[in-house]
Amino acid sequence: MDAVGTRPQPVLSRTDLADRVLGGWLGRIAGNMLGKPVEQGDRWTRERIDRYLRRSNALPLTDYLPAPGASGTGPDLPDLRPEWPRCVRGRIHGSCRDDDIDYTILGLHLLRTHGFAFTTEQVGTLWLLHLPYLQTFTAERAAYRNLANGLKPPLTATYDNPYQEWIGALIRADIHGWTSPGDPSRAAALARRDAVLSHTGNGVYGAMWAAALIAAAFTAPDVRTAIETALTVVPASSRLARTVRRVVTLHEAGVAWEDTLTTLAQETAGLGWLHIVPNAAVLTAGVLHGDGDFTRTITLTVRGGLDTDSNGATAGSVAGVLTGAGAIPAQWTEPLRDTVRSAVFGFDGARISELAERTLELATLPG
Template identity: 80%
Template structure:
């Protein structure tokens, strides 16, 4: 792989820190049918926050029409002390616990068992909630993903994939395989491919010279004919043609129209655009990704994870990491109040195990 132990530890801590920071940046505006890119930028202009280089500002008293999510007091600049609880971080923690307790040979059935043991039902959403209900009713995979589940290709499995990339540095094939075993509990088709692609992307980021290379490497792990692969390649083509970021977003929105703001395809497009147009700069990457709208906290989290692995924790600007105070809030039983540094150290131990 070519990384020293210290470099690997810094990259993994960068992934954790980046994921949490990106999630916190996007959380106040997570409502894609209301917080469109134009509406997000209007809020940023109202609060004098363009260019976006820090967490979102709190809303001014006269911000009618710009109501943030109820959790906003815990995740806007000047008010953050530790992470706000969110499923985008819960699943990274749960995945870490899965690998620590079940090992890298875990089964999809064991993923489900761990959900029932550690994850509150009301902290699951869309496909995950359906799968949880199916588990509780006695169904097993693959029926947990297919029975009465209209969310099979939504973004949920993708947001669970990071830990498989962090623990497979430089090995996108293994990362994708692990992510697939987790994803099929709740998703099918492009929903599963999204998880495989994200895990492979993060694994590739440990050794890739740039994000463009990591994206290409990750595409090798999903079917080339899939809609997800075509969407990502289409985004890359727009970037390489010199199309401005805002025009790229508009074109991607037209290509994925009608799928909804939580479907994996439009979100993968926004995420890919943020990574490419961010051009390796951590702040620019998560800012553009969140300004792209849709599932802003999930996309911000994955963009932050990739960018954090690429640059390492030491290179993440302090305005992102310092307010987190090394503290994670989580709904996963036994992990509320965990330390980010400790979670990263535990991830490093897994990443250095001999396969």
């Protein structure tokens, strides 16, 4: 399953491919920042997010989240995350730092350093060299600690790690989709080799599915086709695949977005707000009901709750690849100022356009 094989060439001009890769980067960063202020799914539920938006006269949501009023969010709502002053509308001057973007940058550095034949051990070494321990969380922190203590994969994912099927591996998957345009099988194989450092089971399948979804978005005729294609790279009997198919079936039956999420919340109850399965449901619903429209895709996904910044980032990546950078509305991209903040050593303040150009170089390599 981990063989990369020969890559088919996508039916895209270099100009179109460049626009879509940049769209993926911009979309991922914008979606991440949209969801960051309410990233605490056990407190910021879907209902509370929409209550905050209604109170702020921000529905329908077409821009970054509004700042809270002078008295804060109010006694019936949680506080926004402490980083909110740097990632709400009117206050954004370049992207905020976030682990969802750190891993994308680190994944790019991995491929530029070791190529597509990288090993899982090399992923771990780059973490130790370039990523501060306190900027890792859940499964990644457990794996980092295991690496520092001398363990090797796959033990890094299984020893003293209760987070093996959480969302962490999925947030590292985009780079493998962007560098395998039109080749979801290849993207999934690369994402799997990365993911097994810290995850098992559905945690790995989530990363493979996300990478394949993004790769498929380069050439698929529509969102539904991209999702169906991505499902072919993971075991059909896995809970991840069954949950994604459930959302697709409800969408096909004409069930509304809100009712779909209510149904899936009931069916995935007890897994927790950082588990990959309920988050894959929120992400799939947002992408399907967004139907290729960038703003609708990321806003529905973030309004869906759970791990809002991670889901918003992946949804933005998919939508950005589908539309291309040139079609992303300016309210999402202009505040970013072509600048990304990062905890990855040597990359803080990098230009988004330069990261996209380096990604394009990898995406156009033969074989």
